[in-house]
Amino acid sequence: MFKATIDANLLKDSIESLSVLVDEARFRISPEGIAVRAVDPANVAMVSFDLPASAFDGFEADDSEIGVDLNKVTDILGVIDKNEKVLMELDEMSQKLLLQIGGLSYTISLLDPSTIRAEPKIPQLELPAEVVLNGTDLRKAIKAAEKISDHMLLGVEGDVFFMEAEGDTDRVRLDMPRDQLIDLKPGDARSLFSLDYLTDIAKPASKSNEVTLSLGLDFPIKINFAIPNSDGKVGYLLAPRIESD
């Protein structure tokens, strides 16, 4: 069984953090909360999502796994007002999920979890540098870079975190010294990433005051933050691109 009540905005933010990478996801439900591990179709990025029972206004669950069409839930949540509560209840027999929001009752069919790509194993990486910054700063630099290139360099030089994009003739760079960051653990770090993915990930990240980036030398980047107004957390792992020059 699964029956839970959650703030509509928190559910929206949670679904968005997944839907930037995948259309369908396996939700692993347990008495402790909900967990999702998913990898994007191109195998470039992974997301690790954890929303503990304490993030809900009410939460009762056994162990189970359900397959969710994220776009369908996004559509439904698009209609509702902010600050409403969403009651979710699983009908295990019919494999349907009931959503009750402000008088409206939605019954949506779930997907067979076995038809959804299996949970990836999230690799344990030791990354030398760590940067903690405001999500809006991250997004601003990424939006600036999009005007110029389709990939972006992130790295640490001494006590300065930098983001840099280079087009055929133009260049944009953001230098953030330690005093403009929330925290910095210096280390040897410089890797190139696809702006398509960074843009998608920056959308949910921009709502967080504190985003932690872990970086290495031509290594994947870890982008971790808490889901706003909750005990939930999201982590992305994004593979680097090869610097051609």
Place this chain on the structure above:
Amino acid sequence: MFKATIDANLLKDSIESLSVLVDEARFRISPEGIAVRAVDPANVAMVSFDLPASAFDGFEADDSEIGVDLNKVTDILGVIDKNEKVLMELDEMSQKLLLQIGGLSYTISLLDPSTIRAEPKIPQLELPAEVVLNGTDLRKAIKAAEKISDHMLLGVEGDVFFMEAEGDTDRVRLDMPRDQLIDLKPGDARSLFSLDYLTDIAKPASKSNEVTLSLGLDFPIKINFAIPNSDGKVGYLLAPRIESD
């Protein structure tokens, strides 16, 4: 002769209540006010519109009939500021309508009323159930249903008014018991309607605090409400669709 002054927003709302069904309309003008009866090109919905002389800031008219291109008036009203007054004056000789709004003078050619579909006869229907609710509640349920289906069931079960839409795998339902409604006259009522039409009609209806629905068993629905901030009223009659299952 016809010469009248009206609040620009009230004129906008009036035109919108017609333009959701038809592009051109015959306006029947008399000393008592303006009346329009029109049926949509597919013969699925009718509108009955009455704006009495008292809804205007000034109103002088003989009996006459004019043909109006509604899109043209909508375009013109799109430019003006809220809370402006519109002076309308008919030039019978040239069959032109003069609109004066905030210093701007528009002269628009009228259509020959005989080229516009004749006024329909609005059938008198005795419908057993009646529901009075807030226009925004109606619109919310309709918007939710659009995500899932292209038609929607409306009906009364005991003391509960319900709206329900069913897609291939999903379902949405809004139950409104008597205490969530402004008024309810119970009766045997359950009919299916096209969401295309309901969506269009819900747009002007959503601006009204009090929308009256009259319903029967596989019968047309009547949707009546007052034009906000006026003595005017609009009524729609929408034909049901056949429930296939």
Place this chain on the structure above:
Amino acid sequence: MFKATIDANLLKDSIESLSVLVDEARFRISPEGIAVRAVDPANVAMVSFDLPASAFDGFEADDSEIGVDLNKVTDILGVIDKNEKVLMELDEMSQKLLLQIGGLSYTISLLDPSTIRAEPKIPQLELPAEVVLNGTDLRKAIKAAEKISDHMLLGVEGDVFFMEAEGDTDRVRLDMPRDQLIDLKPGDARSLFSLDYLTDIAKPASKSNEVTLSLGLDFPIKINFAIPNSDGKVGYLLAPRIESD
């Protein structure tokens, strides 16, 4: 050398006043400020732009000429917040322009000025009538005219400035007597202009409280105004169209 600091909004407004007519422009830089003279590709309109050194928060320059891709700068300025300062610095060796805005550093390649159309000679015209009005009034009349036609008549009749557009069947006219204008110098004036150009020019002009129109009989129109919050000024010269009837 060229090194200057300017308010981001002022730079945006400046670039917009040029980009409504051309995509690329030659900026003539001198110790006195920046000047641009450009003509649109169809030879219908010219712009004359002057931003004196006093409009900048800081300004140091020798005489030089640079070629700027206006769309690129518009793109970059689209990312930044209002009220930020932009530091611009020319690297003459590499022919690159450095823009520093809120921590972000942009390096953009300049265009070879010789590849951009030469500066036009702005003709000296004696136009009999002059009208000074609020930019928003001008824009409102132009937006109203767009609904009806693709050209617009501007003129003076006695002590009244008028704007008029005529479609196949409809007509819109704005009469502004002297008391609705900031100033009026009556004179023999009536000329027809393309609404495409008027619409583009009205966009930057609408931000100015005081726009001066100089008009004659089937003669070009001069549209002059100050760049808001600065000592800068912009002037357009727009060729008339032939009235066919």
